[in-house]
Amino acid sequence: MAIPSLNLLLQSILSGIFIGGMYAMTGLGLGLAWGLLRQINLAHFGFVFLSAYLCYQMSTVGGIDPLLTVFVLPPAFFCVGVAMQWVLSRFRISAFNSLLVTFGVTVMIESGIQYVWTADFRKMQSVYAEEKFVVGGLFVPLPEFLTLAVAVALSFAIWAAMRFTDLGKAMRAMAEDAPIAAAFGINERGLSLALSGICVALASVAGICFALTFTLTPTQIFSWVGVVFAVVMLGGLGSALGPLVSGIVIGVSEAVAMALFAPSWAPIVSFSLLILMLLFRPGKA
Amino acid sequence: MLEVENLRVAYGAATALWDVSLKVGKGELVCVVGPNGAGKTTLIGTLAGLNRASSGRMVLDGNDVTRLAPHRFCAAGIAIVPESRRLFTGMTVLENLELGSFLPAARERRRETLEQVCELFPAVRQKLAMPAGSLSGGQQQMVAIGRALMARPRLLLLDEPSLGLAPSIVMDMFDSIRRINAEGLTVLLVEQNVSMAMALATRAYVLEEGRIVMDGSAGDLIRRPEIRKAYLGLEEG
Ligand SMILES: Nc1ncnc2c1ncn2[C@@H]1O[C@H](COP(=O)(O)OP(=O)(O)O)[C@@H](O)[C@H]1O
Ligand SMILES: [Mg+2]
Numbered sequence: 001m002a003i004p005s006l007n008l009l010l011q012s013i014l015s016g017i018f019i020g021g022m023y024a025m026t027g028l029g030l031g032l033a034w035g036l037l038r039q040i041n042l043a044h045f046g047f048v049f050l051s052a053y054l055c056y057q058m059s060t061v062g063g064i065d066p067l068l069t070v071f072v073l074p075p076a077f078f079c080v081g082v083a084m085q086w087v088l089s090r091f092r093i094s095a096f097n098s099l100l101v102t103f104g105v106t107v108m109i110e111s112g113i114q115y116v117w118t119a120d121f122r123k124m125q126s127v128y129a130e131e132k133f134v135v136g137g138l139f140v141p142l143p144e145f146l147t148l149a150v151a152v153a154l155s156f157a158i159w160a161a162m163r164f165t166d167l168g169k170a171m172r173a174m175a176e177d178a179p180i181a182a183a184f185g186i187n188e189r190g191l192s193l194a195l196s197g198i199c200v201a202l203a204s205v206a207g208i209c210f211a212l213t214f215t216l217t218p219t220q221i222f223s224w225v226g227v228v229f230a231v232v233m234l235g236g237l238g239s240a241l242g243p244l245v246s247g248i249v250i251g252v253s254e255a256v257a258m259a260l261f262a263p264s265w266a267p268i269v270s271f272s273l274l275i276l277m278l279l280f281r282p283g284k285a
Numbered sequence: 286m287l288e289v290e291n292l293r294v295a296y297g298a299a300t301a302l303w304d305v306s307l308k309v310g311k312g313e314l315v316c317v318v319g320p321n322g323a324g325k326t327t328l329i330g331t332l333a334g335l336n337r338a339s340s341g342r343m344v345l346d347g348n349d350v351t352r353l354a355p356h357r358f359c360a361a362g363i364a365i366v367p368e369s370r371r372l373f374t375g376m377t378v379l380e381n382l383e384l385g386s387f388l389p390a391a392r393e394r395r396r397e398t399l400e401q402v403c404e405l406f407p408a409v410r411q412k413l414a415m416p417a418g419s420l421s422g423g424q425q426q427m428v429a430i431g432r433a434l435m436a437r438p439r440l441l442l443l444d445e446p447s448l449g450l451a452p453s454i455v456m457d458m459f460d461s462i463r464r465i466n467a468e469g470l471t472v473l474l475v476e477q478n479v480s481m482a483m484a485l486a487t488r489a490y491v492l493e494e495g496r497i498v499m500d501g502s503a504g505d506l507i508r509r510p511e512i513r514k515a516y517l518g519l520e521e522g
Contacts, residue, residue: 170387176373185356185359
């Protein structure tokens with residue numbers, strides 16, 4: 001074990017916080033749909049990557065500012081989410097079967113991406129990509145910083161909406177006892193469609209952040225599934241702030257483990273945390 | 286106000302209600318009594334949109350509500366206090382009450398109704414910020430009734446409000462129901478606690494194995510020997 005310098009360690013922790021923001025952004029919609037709609041949506045990862053590639057395409061080929069794609073992609077993916085929930089409820093697909101069906105969707109999205117964009121690495125060239133600033137001797141890359149800021153803002157916005165608005169309360173009530181919620185006038189069907197739309201729109205936002213930050217390659221989709229599942233389950237299903245906290249905890253733990261030991265330690269850390277959590281909080285997940 | 290005609294409800298192949306007919310007049314407090322498994326919860330649930338009728342009809346103030354979507358029953362003027370309360374236990378008492386007034390018409394008068402509920406159940410006012418699941422059984426029942434009142438219904442359905450409560454609280458609970466009715470709200474109450482329910486109600490129906498087997502004024506029914514024997518454990522004489 002090599003002892004890194006303090007500065008290197010701090011830089012690692014900072015990059016852990018940033019990757020935690022990416023985990024949180026990716027896990028937010030997944031955990032909400034899982035907890036509130038009993039929908040285990042593996043297609044979430046497919047949607048994140050599809051959105052990332054579309055952002056890449058619009059920015060690199062179409063020449064528009066990648067940040068402007070937020071006005072196009074999330075609304076479009078909202079509609080996809082609505083359609084997906086419509087199909088899942090129309091055919092009464094259980095939580096477990098939704099896992100299988102949406103896994104299939106992700107595989108199809110991956111093949112589609114391979115076909116259109118090939119398996120080559122794609123890196124979006126944008127004005128933001130190489131931008132960094134220095135704070136207290138530590139490098140802060142702009143795309144990562146933006147991702148974290150968006151994850152924090154959206155997590156808190158959704159938390160506040162769930163807590164303080166009638167529609168948010170209705171969603172929590174529906175998740176706990178849908179028939180009684182309906183008896184008080186809550187339209188379960190409509191609300192589920194809207195919520196599913198929001199969750200897939202969040203996947204799209206995560207995709208835009210992804211395209212800003214990372215080099216894209218289709219097979220990467222599956223390497224994100226494990227750690228983001230760990231983040232979502234650790235943070236609490238249906239929780240808005242949970243993934244932010246657990247994302248940063250896991251991100252920092254991984255980064256520190258990588259700095260102290262070796263990069264291959266990162267997944268060991270996140271899954272150890274997940275397994276410990278499942279053992280000691282069995283009621284929660 | 287409420288007319289139920291030949292209502293039949295089934296769970297798959299098992300029929301729970303066989304052609305049940307009953308009437309509740311405006312301002313009345315009507316009770317349906319019957320043993321465990323008679324179909325009381327099924328009846329209340331169907332009237333609140335939780336179960337679907339396979340035949341027959343339910344008419345509220347001249348509107349046929351039989352085929353309404355489940356979430357339209359509340360707007361039609363019906364609110365339910367379900368069996369074993371079914372509060373949203375992960376949410377606060379106040380949030381439960383707010384959800385009772387989810388629909389726009391009730392939301393407009395939320396403050397006013399909340400004040401009325403707190404006057405009716407002073408113990409609830411102290412608990413507004415608590416998680417609903419942390420309350421005692423009696424307090425949870427008050428919140429369940431309060432949640433239904435928040436919807437400002439024209440017909441209040443109560444499914445065994447005395448279930449699982451200490452005897453001292455049961456008296457208070459029935460007294461609150463009497464006061465709610467005295468203020469003009471029409472109530473349909475389902476109970477196994479026959480003596481208490483009959484004392485409160487103007488009229489009563491007896492439901493057994495999914496069929497109405499007797500009906501009449503509560504005072505009249507409670508004197509019948511078969512009721513005294515079956516439900517009060519009293520022999521004649
Ligand atoms: N969800 C259900 N699925 C199948 N059968 C049910 C269900 N709920 C009630 N039943 C049956 O319907 C009948 C009436 O039950 P219920 O309405 O709960 O009676 P009560 O409230 O008078 O005790 C019983 O025979 C019961 O077993
Ligand atoms: Mg019952």
